[in-house]
Each structure stands twice: as C-alpha cells, then as structure tokens.
Amino acid sequence: MAEATNNAATNEQAAPQFQIQRVYTKDISFETPNSPTIFQKEWKPEVKLDLDTRSSKLADDTFEVVISITVTTKVGEDVAFLCEVQQAGIFTISNLPEPQLAHALGAGCPNILFPYAREAVASLVNRGTFPPLNLAPVNFDALFAQYLQKRQQEAAAEGAQADA
Template sequence: MAEEHNQEAAAAAAAEEQAGQQFAVQRLYVKDVSFEAPMGAEAFTKQWQPAVNQELGNKVNKLDDNNYEVTLTITVTVKLGEETAFLAEVHQAGIFTITGLDDQQLTHVLNTMCPNILFPYAREAIDNIVGKGSFPALMLPPVNFDALFAQAVQQQQQQAAEGQADETH
C-alpha cells in the first residue's frame, strides 16, 4: 500500500513539473542575409563542377527571464577550382518562450530544438538567394543538431578533463 502511495505521489509530482514547462515560438525572422558572387559573369562561362562548403553556427541571447533569441547562421561557400563562385550567408532567428526547465534541459532545447525549427527557413532563404544570383538550386542536406550538441558536450568534457590533468602535473 505504501509503495502504491509513493508511485502515485511520484506521478503527481512529475505531472506538476510538466505542467510548469512551456515552449512556444513567438516569432521567426531573417536577421541578416548576405550574397556575394566575386567571379561575376566569369562564373557562368566555366564548367559547373562546384565544391560546396557549409558552416553552421548557433547563438543564444537571453532577452528576459523566459524569452530567448536563437540565431542560426549558415554560411555556404561554393568554389569553382580555386576561385569562389559565390558565398551566401543567412542569419535565421527566432524568439522562443521557454519556462519550467532546469539549466541542462534549457541548454539542450536552445541548442537542438530551436535550431531544428529555424533550419528549414534558413535553408529556404539560402536556396532563394542563390537562385536570384542565377546559380543552380542549392538544397542543403538535413542537419542532426542533437548529434552536433552531443559532440560539443563531449569535446567540452574532454577539454575540462585535460585541463584538470594539466593542473595536477
């Protein structure tokens, strides 16, 4: 009987904790867009065998107690041989209301869930601007933000462990 009561109390506590959790998208917007075609018309006279390089960045800005601005930056550089045919960069941002999460959960949501929401908009903006530059469509591959976050956490842990090892020597 006591075990049943403990299970009920634990379930009630979990339900109460979840009731205080909130995640809402307040606004999605393009914060910055840049497009450069340094080769100019010469890019259209060469055989199109591009080398594509994609870089991702994520920045979090706490606006107040419950609101966060998350900015996903995608930079795509396309080269023909050694010369840059074009460079496109998009800063896709969103304002998210998040409450009821502990620090670890909050960090995870801000670095995985929010960029996952922003990515399709950034990918569309990149494709759109590349098309307006008269280059072939560029569909960026999906990104696993959970894997990138896990990798970053692992690197931080390794660096912390190496730092502690260096201090003991």
C-alpha cells in the same frame, strides 16, 4: 475546492513551457564576385558549408537563438558565390532544468530554425541563377551531444593539468 484550484494552478506554473515568439531573418547576403565570367565556366563546383549556432538570454524566460550558415562555392580558384544567412528566433522557455534548457537552446530551437535558413539559401542561390543548392538536413541533437562531449573532455583535461 479552492485548494484543488490552487494546486492545479501551481502544477501548471511548474510545467515546462516552450513557445515560439518570432522567427526572422537577422542578416542575409549573397555575392557573386566573379560574375558574369563565372557563368561561362564549366560548372564543377566545390561547396564549403559553415554552420554555427548561438543563443542569448533576452529576459528571464526569453531567448534569442541564431543559426549562421555560410556557403562558399568555387569553380576552380574563382568564387562563384558566397551566401550568408543568419536565421533567428525568439523563444519563451520556462520551468526547464539547466541540462534540458541547454538542449532546447542548442538543438531544439536550431531544429525549428533550420528549414527557414535552408529555404533562404536555396532562394538566394536560385536568384543568382545558379543550379539548385538544397542543404541536407542537420542533426542538431548529434551536434549538441558532440559539443557536450568536447566540453567534458576539455574540463577533464583542465582538471588533470590542475592536479599535476
């Protein structure tokens, strides 16, 4: 009976674990450098969106993942607003092999954080009294796959140069 209990405990320890410890705003900024004159212009905005993710190890099984979103909106040559949000989370992830851990940090965690970041951007734009800006969903799984493919191509190119 004790052996069965020990086996169950061992299996439980080896099972993959994923927990959200905390979701928080790491940095946030909203600027309207050309107000109030920007409000008098015809609203035909050009929106530029920059998105980045990064992760860092805090402890053995604890990681911080950060999504950085920068939205720059111009009307003609004038910047209407600049909105920057860094949405972060602390996650406990254990018993995952390296490829699955990399996917969790590069796609899974950003998928969890993005709705918070999208809401923060929408709220800031609204507070600036600009028309609504609702960011489209992002396929972090596809972005992570592109990142892996790019790394493989770079590694292959480096290998080819080393062989030459």
